[in-house]
Amino acid sequence: MAPLDDDCVRRPYRRVAVVILTLTLNPSLDRTIEIASLTRGAVIRAATARLDPGGKGVNVSRALLANSVVSRAVVPFGGDEGRQLVHLLWQQGLDMVTVPVAGRTRSNVTLAEPDGTVTKINEPGTALSPAELDTIADTVLAEAHEADWVVASGSLPPEVPADVYARLCRRFAGAGIHVAVDTSGPALASALDAGPALVKPNLEELAGVTGRPILCVGDVVEAAVQLRAAGARTVLASLGADGAVLVEEQGIWYGEATVTEPRSSVGAGDAMLAGFLAGGARGEAALVEALAWGAAAVRLPGSRMPGPGDIRRDGVRTGRPDPARLLTSAVWSEAADPNPAGPSLTGPDHLGPAGAGLGEPGHHPPPASR
Ligand SMILES: Nc1ncnc2c1ncn2[C@@H]1O[C@H](COP(=O)(O)OP(=O)(O)OP(=O)(O)O)[C@@H](O)[C@H]1O
Ligand SMILES: O=P(O)(O)OC[C@@]1(O)O[C@H](CO)[C@@H](O)[C@@H]1O
Known part of the structure; x- marks a missing residue:
């Protein structure tokens, strides 16, 4: 079965163009259940159900893999769910470094209705100890020296300090390694x-x-x-069905891609981020790629990531943003956390030594390359 018992094999990246390392501190098993409509308190018979390996960084790597872009995922895993996650990723051929942890990997549930409405229930995940966090951080540092980008994505499990992504950014600043952050709340505020x-x-x-409040473009x-x-150099703001806005040093662009039959938007943001990086991570051309990958993900069930056959660039429109354009899914207000950085467990600028006795990270070449 899967690679959990395999020897740790370290393999150099095959240098093609960019090399992207992803970190998912809180990965998941994603169960997507398609239902006719959601009624609270009712017994609902499902039309279909599927299970995908999930978590935001994991999805970015899956999308890159589907499009033959070199990527490696750092994936902490624990319990039966964690083993299943690693097995699914291995079956898909993902290049990953797994880090065993004591807690159980979470399961997240998506209820998808035919009109594209998605209701998602995400578990918090289980806490990572400071030693486990140090092992994961050391793994990222060891793998990152060959990478052009490190993508730190998703929520933080309980008890992980909010400044963990910020410390990664500082660590890589000056080493020519770019860090992309896709998270929320205090972790995002602190990373900025x-x-x-x-x-x-x-x-x-x-x-x-x-x-x-965000009501219009x-x-x-x-x-x-x-x-x-x-502090962010480039901001790629994803607006769901309303498209995206890119703000960078060179300019500001708006773009959208119509999806007539949305199936599941879960992971669309991850596909979009993957497309943006694969497209060069700058300017209108990268935005076109991002929108094409995001829209393609929305046309697919669950959090399936789109491959070349799913991605249509001709449906993407980009241009100067119209500031007055109202958003279909406006967000009226949500207070920012006034004290975002949270307490540090391992010191301000130091990601700490490897934790002891928790198992070694295992690097798993994809099945095809074995
Ligand atoms: N209904 C839709 N129609 C067309 N495009 C969509 C739709 N929903 C999402 N997209 C595309 O996918 C991109 C990402 O979507 P969204 O803003 O929902 O990301 P997200 O909240 O980060 O998603 P996730 O966290 O599930 O990955 C959007 O910017 C857009 O390009
Ligand atoms: O709870 P988080 O970490 O914010 O988001 C986790 C998650 O919703 O994000 C992915 C889609 O982007 C899913 O695979 C996964 O279930």
Whole structure:
């Protein structure tokens, strides 16, 4: 079976173009249940159900893999669910470094209705000890020296200090390694201060971190400019069905791609981020790629990641943003956390030594390369 008992094999990256390392501190097994409609308190018979390996960084790596872009995922895993997660990823051929942890990997549930409405229930995940966190951080540091990008994505499990992504950013600053951060709340606020190369907030995250209502495209642009002033070099704001806004040093772009039959938006933001990085991570061309990958993910069930056959670039429209354009899913207000950085468990700028006795990280070449 899966690679959990295999010897640890370290393999150099095959240098093609960019190399992208992803970190998912809180991965998941994603069960997607398609139902006719959601009624609270009722017994609902499902039409279909599927299980995908999940977590935001994991999805970014899966999307890159589906499009033959070199990527490696750092994946902590624990319990039966964790073993199943690793097995599913291994079956898909993902290049990953797994880190065993004591807690159980979470399961997240999506209820998907035919009109594209998605109701998602995400478990908090189980706590990582400081030693486990140090082992994961050491693994990222060891793997990152060959990477162009480190993508730190998703929520933090309980008891992980909110500044963990910020410390990663600081660690890589000056080493020519760009850090992209896709998270929310205090972890996002704290990461901004460390100057990430890229952040990808969605509407709620943008409203939450800036503490301002986001009702129109102009609000998105202003909020993104605020994030740049706070430290992010590039802001790729994803707006669900309303498309995306890119704010970077070279300019500001808006874009959208219509999806007539949305199936599941879960992971669309991850596919979008993967497309943006694969597309060069700068300017209108990268935005087109991001929108095409995001829209393609929405047309697929569950959190299936799109491959070349799913991605249509001709349906993407980009241009200058119209500030007055109202958003279909406006976010009225959500206060930003006034004290985002949280307590540090391992010291301000130090990611700490490897933890003892928790098992070694295992590197698993994809099945095809064995
Ligand atoms: N209904 C839709 N129609 C067309 N495009 C969509 C739709 N929903 C999402 N997208 C595309 O996918 C991108 C990402 O979507 P969204 O803003 O929902 O990301 P997200 O909240 O980060 O998602 P997730 O966390 O599930 O990955 C959008 O910017 C857009 O390009
Ligand atoms: O709870 P988080 O970490 O914010 O999000 C986790 C998650 O919703 O994100 C992915 C989609 O982007 C899913 O695979 C996964 O279930």
